[in-house]
Amino acid sequence: GAVVSQHPSRVICKSGTSVKIECRSLDFQATTMFWYRQFPKKSLMLMATSNEGSKATYEQGVEKDKFLINHASLTLSTLTVTSAHPEDSSFYICSARSGTSGLNTGELFFGEGSRLTVL
Amino acid sequence: EDQVTQSPEALRLQEGESSSLNCSYTVSGLRGLFWYRQDPGKGPEFLFTLYSAGEEKEKERLKATLTKKESFLHITAPKPEDSATYLCAVQASLNAGGTSYGKLTFGQGTILTVHP
Numbered sequence: 401g402a403v404v405s406q407h408p409s410r411v412i413c414k415s416g417t418s419v420k421i422e423c424r425s426l427d428f429q430a431t432t433m434f435w436y437r438q439f440p441k442k443s444l445m446l447m448a449t450s451n452e453g454s455k456a457t458y459e460q461g462v463e464k465d466k467f468l469i470n471h472a473s474l475t476l477s478t479l480t481v482t483s484a485h486p487e488d489s490s491f492y493i494c495s496a497r498s499g500t501s502g503l504n505t506g507e508l509f510f511g512e513g514s515r516l517t518v519l
Numbered sequence: 520e521d522q523v524t525q526s527p528e529a530l531r532l533q534e535g536e537s538s539s540l541n542c543s544y545t546v547s548g549l550r551g552l553f554w555y556r557q558d559p560g561k562g563p564e565f566l567f568t569l570y571s572a573g574e575e576k577e578k579e580r581l582k583a584t585l586t587k588k589e590s591f592l593h594i595t596a597p598k599p600e601d602s603a604t605y606l607c608a609v610q611a612s613l614n615a616g617g618t619s620y621g622k623l624t625f626g627q628g629t630i631l632t633v634h635p
Contacts, residue, residue, distance in 0.1 A: 441628075443523075510555075
């Protein structure tokens with residue numbers, strides 16, 4: 401299947417700093433990428449949907465200024481956690497849908513996830 | 520609001536002991552129900568998509584079925600390598616509106632442990 405790569409897989413930062421997580425589709429063009437957050441033993445919670453070349457659409461309760469999303473190309477989306485605090489510590493996962501897969505999100509491919517720890 | 524509830528939260532099986540995982544859902548028009556497998560510290564891995572009641576899909580020791588209210592993931596003669604968290608997700612039909620095109624709503628998952 402298609403490959404989605406996330407980097408870094410683990411990051412530890414100090415409170416108040418900003419952290420950028422990259423999500424790349426390696427062998428297909430991703431017109432839409434989704435960013436999820438997952439707490440231990442909890443479900444994946446959709447944070448935002450990013451479409452290439454346009455502003456991200458955020459889910460209710462997700463701070464736009466806190467979680468900056470950029471989808472500058474068909475193969476790269478970035479999530480920047482600004483002024484991170486310990487409560488932002490979590491597992492962040494991106495997923496991407498091929499531009500040719502239409503509405504079938506069964507063809508939604510997930511990255512390996514990024515574990516953020518804010519001290 | 521779309522809701523997905525999975526049960527049990529955790530399931531321990533002996534190798535070879537078949538069982539089923541449940542996914543109950545409420546959605547404003549189901550477009551698709553998806554099963555994923557997630558290993559610790561990894562992203563979800565796609566298993567199946569089901570679109571209509573009565574549909575079944577199989578892959579190795581796994582079989583997924585769908586009714587109008589729930590889906591089951593049957594595991595036949597499981598092996599230790601089947602140990603993982605199994606996630607169920609639903610996608611509402613486009614007419615339901617919403618801000619996230621193609622959005623999936625996930626259940627909390629069932630942690631499956633298969634002992635040798």
